[in-house]
Amino acid sequence: MERISVMYHRKPGYDIVFTHSFDELPTELEAFECKGRKICIVTDSKVDEIYGEQLLGILGGCCKKVVKYAFPNGEKNKNLDTVREIYRFLIEEKFDRKDLLIALGGGVVGDTTGFVAATYLRGIDFIQIPTTLLAQADSSIGGKTGVDFDSYKNMVGAFKMPILVYMNLSTLTTLDERQYFSGFAEIMKHGLIKDSMFYEWLIENMYEICERDIKVLEEMLIRSCNVKKMVVEKDPTEQGDRALLNFGHTIGHAIEKAKNFELYHGECVALGAVAAAYISWKKELLSMDEYYEIRDMFVPFYLPISVDNIDPQEILKYTKSDKKMDSGRIKFVLLKKIGKAVIDQTVTDEEILAAINEINFSEEDAHA
Numbered sequence: 001m002e003r004i005s006v007m008y009h010r011k012p013g014y015d016i017v018f019t020h021s022f023d024e025l026p027t028e029l030e031a032f033e034c035k036g037r038k039i040c041i042v043t044d045s046k047v048d049e050i051y052g053e054q055l056l057g058i059l060g061g062c063c064k065k066v067v068k069y070a071f072p073n074g075e076k077n078k079n080l081d082t083v084r085e086i087y088r089f090l091i092e093e094k095f096d097r098k099d100l101l102i103a104l105g106g107g108v109v110g111d112t113t114g115f116v117a118a119t120y121l122r123g124i125d126f127i128q129i130p131t132t133l134l135a136q137a138d139s140s141i142g143g144k145t146g147v148d149f150d151s152y153k154n155m156v157g158a159f160k161m162p163i164l165v166y167m168n169l170s171t172l173t174t175l176d177e178r179q180y181f182s183g184f185a186e187i188m189k190h191g192l193i194k195d196s197m198f199y200e201w202l203i204e205n206m207y208e209i210c211e212r213d214i215k216v217l218e219e220m221l222i223r224s225c226n227v228k229k230m231v232v233e234k235d236p237t238e239q240g241d242r243a244l245l246n247f248g249h250t251i252g253h254a255i256e257k258a259k260n261f262e263l264y265h266g267e268c269v270a271l272g273a274v275a276a277a278y279i280s281w282k283k284e285l286l287s288m289d290e291y292y293e294i295r296d297m298f299v300p301f302y303l304p305i306s307v308d309n310i311d312p313q314e315i316l317k318y319t320k321s322d323k324k325m326d327s328g329r330i331k332f333v334l335l336k337k338i339g340k341a342v343i344d345q346t347v348t349d350e351e352i353l354a355a356i357n358e359i360n361f362s363e364e365d366a367h368a
Contacts, residue, residue: 002218004225006141007233008161016141016165016225018218022055025129025166026062032125032163034063038095041066042086042113043104046073047131050174055104055129063100067093071112075261078108078147080156086116097121103162106132106179107139107265111154114145118160128162131171133183134266137190137224140165142232142242151260152321153253159237169218181302182266184209185248187220188301189273190227192294193247196339198223206300244341247333248273251356254318258310270303275355279347280334282354290338306361315356316349 002018017028039062041055048070059066069089071082103113103126110128117126130140146157172180191199201223202209208216228245235242252272256263263271274295281291295305319330332347 002222004222004229006229008143008236013161014163014165016167016229018167018169018222020168020170020214022051022058022168025055025058028164028166029059029062032100034100036098037063038065038067038093038099039063039102040090040093040095040099041068041102041104042109042116043068043070044073044077044106044109045070047105047109051104051131051171055102059102073108075108075148075265078112080147080149082112083116083119083147086112087120090116090120095120095124097124099124101126102129103127103140104129104131106130106135110135110140111145111157112147114143114160114162115147115157118145118158123160125163126160128165130165130167132175133172133180134186135183136167136169136172136221137183138186138228138245140167141225141228142245143236144238151257153256161236167221169214169221172212172217177302178264178267180212182264184301185266185269185273185298185303187224188298188303189245189247189269190224192273192335192338193244193333193341194227194231194339195223196337198227199338203297210301243331243343244333246331247335247341248276250319250330250332251275251315251352254315255307255310257318258314259307263304263307267304270298270305271307271359274298274305275352275359276332276334278355278358279332279351280336282351283334283344283347285334285336285342290335294335294338306359308361310356310360312353312356312360316352319352 004016006013039059043052052068071077101113101117103110117124128140130136143159143161145160146154149155191202205216231242248269249272252268255271256268277291277294280286298305329345332344333341334344336342
């Protein structure tokens with residue numbers, strides 16, 4: 001079992017534990033004096049079918065009482081209506097400030113549960129147990145929580161640090177291929193923005209990553225999580241450098257909304273990363289060769305580098321409603337080189353449209 005400790009405002013924060021089963025979870029909970037606390041496992045319907053009863057059984061002897069709340073699977077349920085129903089359940093189960101939530105699932109579950117934990121009774125403790133590659137690599141770490149509002153991504157949220165992130169890497173074996181590779185986009189992002197050697201390592205270990213070699217996945221996640229740890233420790237509430245983690249997300253989130261969440265989050269991040277790399281090339285930050293290498297490196301990991309029939313003007317409009325706007329200007333994350341990202345507020349509408357057109361695949365293109 002491996003462990004990374006994350007500091008928060010230069011003080012001890014929480015540990016990220018890397019393991020291969022749920023067996024060590026009771027031991028980890030001993031540090032939080034759970035014998036006198038109630039625990040609510042919050043999950044979704046899909047994850048509940050696989051792990052819900054198993055976790056109930058494991059936690060049964062660890063606490064005063066353990067209950068489970070499962071909401072319907074899918075991004076469309078990451079909203080205030082779901083939050084309201086979780087509040088209602090916790091009130092009916094008489095949860096107080098000393099009790100504990102556990103987020104069991106992917107990013108939707110983690111973000112929603114974290115927001116509930118931040119706001120229920122003005123804040124109660126919660127633990128992240130991420131079961132998808134995307135959640136393990138990114139969303140479970142750093143304390144960003146929130147839900148969508150009228151399809152606007154993560155518009156309502158709060159910073160709430162977990163007291164523990166427990167990663168059972170064996171959960172990655174139950175993911176379908178599309179969901180697994182969607183998560184890889186965030187890992188590639190970490191290499192592109194902060195660690196060129198990690199980026200090269202990902203390419204060198206391409207076959208093992210695609211085959212889900214568990215030893216390689218563990219090293220990959222430890223290295224990826226160390227990148228995020230470094231960024232969030234320096235800037236826990238996104239006042240500066242933490243915004244670099246949004247590489248690929250501005251146009252990515254816009255595509256996600258325009259496609260009505262038919263594409264997975266990681267697929268949209270890959271598309272947004274290609275678009276951001278294109279803008280970086282056109283602004284003469286990257287060479288043409290670097291741009292094409294970055295674009296093409298998503299392909300072996302089964303991630304899209306073009307998308308069918310999007311309306312560039314619609315995508316541009318959605319970027320304007322992005323929560324990362326600052327005084328009316330988009331804080332765009334670009335690459336100076338592989339492993340070095342910068343925040344740029346000079347990106348024009350014309351440059352954004354050109355990048356969107358670069359990744360837009362239309363019927364006319366197919367017959368050209």
